[in-house]
Amino acid sequence: MKRRSLIMPIFASMMLLVLLLGACAPTPAETTQPEQPAQPAATEQPAQPTQAEQPAEPTQPEAMGPKMGGTLTFAMKEDVTSMDPLKAIQYGDIRLNILVAQQLVAPDRDGKFVGVLAESWTSSEDGKEWIFNLRKGVKFHNGAEMKAEDVKWVFDRIMAEDSGAAMRGTFTGIGLVVEVVDDYTVKMIIQSGQGPFLSYLALLNRPAIVHKDTYAADGTVPAIIGTGPFQMVESKPGELYRLAKFEDYWKEGEPYLDEVVLRVITDPSVRLNAMRTGEVDMAEELPIADVKNLVDNPDPNFTVDVYYFNSGARFVLNHTRPPFNNLDARKAVQYAFDRVAYNEAVYFGLGQVHNQPFVPNDGWYLDVPMVEPDLQKAQEAFAASGLPQGTEVTMLLMPNQKDAAEIIDAMLSQVGFKVKFDIVDSAAWTARGQQLDYDLLMGTMTGIFDPDRPYGYLQSTSGGNWLVGGYNNPDMDALVIAGRGEPEIEKRIEIYKQVLNLNQEDVATMYVVGLPWVEAWQNYVKGYQPGTSPVLMMMDASDGLNTTWLDK
């Protein structure tokens, strides 16, 4: 007589569970039928270049005012790659740096430059001499007061040969010399680059004013000693970074939070789940399909915000080798590329289709008509190029760009290309990209305040020329150089209009879609407004985690 065992029912139920999960999936509302991508609301808004969706979230503190204290946990999508503030390039580095260190000047929400550590400044007629009056009484995290000599020390270090600072090339290229006039006055002299000079000083925290004790004797950085509202308390690479309130922050009353914890969670689905369970208070870059759903059907517990600023995805063709050294081949791609379909496939329509990496209400957004996709013209151009049907081209891809790959494959094979995809990690992508070992790639760019930043790459001698496929055109070089050296804004606008026109005629590179930036916060997080860059505090030191408080 056999005893009935429990095993059978247990497995049966397990199998049943798996099947049930499929059947009982919440039937989504009609939101999964994408409407034809209408322009997201953001573009219609006046001056505010940000929020696409702002549910009745008051940005001014309500009558009761902000509550002090509490710890806020933020889910970061990437780890910090370097603690050295002068090498802060990747997103993770910037998230951390912006909270602990600050620059002299920075753009505000309208793109105008305002002073952060500098109270005011003047420049000479020709734009080659600048005087900065520093804010008085600003303390570093180690208690020392910020003086002009600290500023000079930072810039000297940037331009030193062995510091590895990211901005070295830029500043030595314009011949920067920094002089101390008195304790609170700094003079800067440049030979060129008058147009974008302020933007160089404002660039996402790389010329951050930090105290020299940030660097230990062997050149490593145990903790960044800056002037920001939070100071570093604990760092566990790959896991989390703990920041505590800096009591002597130069802005009275700020910050409200006692502590900020930046937690590294690289997988977007995991970040979303952590938001849902309440294990993190804020998160960035959630899976885009869920974002679309959450925008249409908001979650009762947290807010998801999609915002836009000057940034973009850029389709790059390699000009240094066949087939794309041939203008007709490039034209074939230009006419075949359907930005709207791309936006729909990759961003669920949440991106902003464009032909230049600026948002429509930015001052640098120029009136240059976009080249519309046209399958017939594409095929004619392909025929004119003399390439055989099924010409193989290699596209270099990072793993998170796979969605883009499939739609691009569909678009280009209609014309006669056959795309082979090489998926590599980001370091290999950079290495092969720099060697121009590809035919196509998709690049992204962000943190753009001045047209010289994106268009500067089009100059053949630019360090970033590989980012536009090694484009080499003397006419373009002349235009870019002129734009860089011109101090008057009106004149610069005219120059860059020509740059964009030439870019499209010659298919130097294709600016495709403005990126949707996503941040989410629990509804008890108040006082936070996403900025004009992926930073946790506006670069002009306003309205970020420094004025955020927890209503609980």
Place this chain on the structure above:
Amino acid sequence: MYRYLARRALALVPVFFVMTIIVFLLIRMVPGDPIDVMYGSEGLSDVQRAALASELGIDQPLAIQYFRWLGRALIGDLGRSYKAQMPVLDLILQRLPATIYLSLAALLFSVIIAIPLGILAAVKRNTWMDISAMVFAIFGISLPQFWSGILLVLIFAVGLGWLPSISYVPPNEDFGEFLSHLFLPAVTLGWSLAGTTTRLTRSTILEELGKDYVRTVRGKGMREWGVLWFHVLRNALIPTVTMVGLQLAFLIGGAVIVESVFAWPGIGLLVVDSIFGRDYPVVQGVILTVAVMVVVVSLFVDVIYTVLDPRIRFK
């Protein structure tokens, strides 16, 4: 027995070295170097690049780099991480506990479930019980961990809200939290281990059951459960036990997927991040640690083996 063990230890030494050489070469063959990681798309001049390369020591010939590293490693200096600005050894020690707890918990879970299941399956061979057990085992092996992990999170963390979905709390900080954070990752990892262990147990027991001595014992009149308990299990479990021991060694670096899904700050995640970040010293340091652990565990398993199986002692 000691001679046997000494021979085994000696045989493992070249394994250790070969491992370090393999990882040393392999990580350098991946296109892109640490400088690319740090500077991304900034255009670095050749002069700057050369200066940085020499600072990092990556411009030396490979052999020199290897021996320099090896020399220091053998006295305990694993170098500094390019990215994290701290000694590699400290970094590893910081991350090791999380992985060890996870591995032990997963193994425990798997053993508690898998061994009884395997025994049952073997004893009731070819019945529906056997098939069900096999199906359970197969699901464990065949469901990729990222899939089962996220499924468990959706059910228990997001859906039911019973358990947290991410991160690690050290046991000395809050034991209750430690357990609740450990549960889902351990089950995910354990399930896939359980699959292998179940099948191995089943097959070794089947083998033993087919042997002549079992027939003899049955012939003498001993009942089935006695046969099982007093004779078969001792012999059949030897391979299983050794396999479990080896699994522990392999888990140290291999729990990557689970660590990634649950944001569990362990060694596996450290290595993968370091591979993508071309953080050579960390990758080399971790693999060295894994090599050492594998060697140690192998020897330990051999000791257990000789204790359990007298035939080996007298070779």
Place this chain on the structure above:
Amino acid sequence: MTQFDTSITNQFDQAVQAKKKKDTLFLRLLRNRLALIGMIITFIVVVTAVFAPLIAPHDPLKINLPERLQPPSEKYLLGTDHLGRDVLSRVVFGARISLQVGVVSVLLGTIVGLIVGAVAGYVGGGIDTVLMSIMDAIYAFPAILLALALVAAFEPGLVTVMTAIAIVRIPIFARTVRSSVLAEKEKEYIEAARCIGVNDLGIMARHILPNITAPLIVVTTTYFAAAIVVEASLSFLGLGVPPPQASWGVMLNDGRKYMEAMPHVVLYPGIAISLTVLGFNLLGDGLRDVLDPRLRNIS
């Protein structure tokens, strides 16, 4: 005077003959319930892969954005994925890639493992030590890390993924072959063959190899299933099979983002993987049960 009754002997002979017929491999396999299920499932999967274009109702690669992420319907029996492609067709064609990955990597691993293990076992001595050290070193690596590093180090693509998966498990094949060779080597019939003058290669090929197929088959079928899962894990980590080919692992990974809203996108590839792995493993177990003489005595 005793006289042997030949009729009894004849009956005896006939009985033995009859039992032999019933006991052929295939029939024994069929009687083993587990193996039977395994065979059926494997057969279905292989047929699906081979006849994919005939079975799939839609083009698996055709992007159709207006119909993306739809639940199962009459037109799309298993729904559509995030680019509007038919999940059923993709699962069907995915069988091809997944099987390809499994078969090629296992074949590669087996052949190399066979050579290495046979040489090490047969020749012995210094060569054995060297080869086995290398094998152990590879084996000691956490498999997923080694596979990841290999794929990262070499030209990305399907071939690299298959090779990496193969390399990672060659040590198992090598060790299995080696221990079998070692066991067989000592047997008398080998001694006898040598006496007759058969050379080493001949001994290996004609005498030893056929006797080690049993354990080899088991390891092969086991690893086949693991290969498919490792391939999926590589995709998860970021370095798997590049588009537009979509193995089940790739589908699982790509669909992860949509798992909550539209679970069918990951459910069906997941079921496909599980069933295939189940089938191959059951088949392997069944084959082992049947081929291994030591297991025949179990009542």
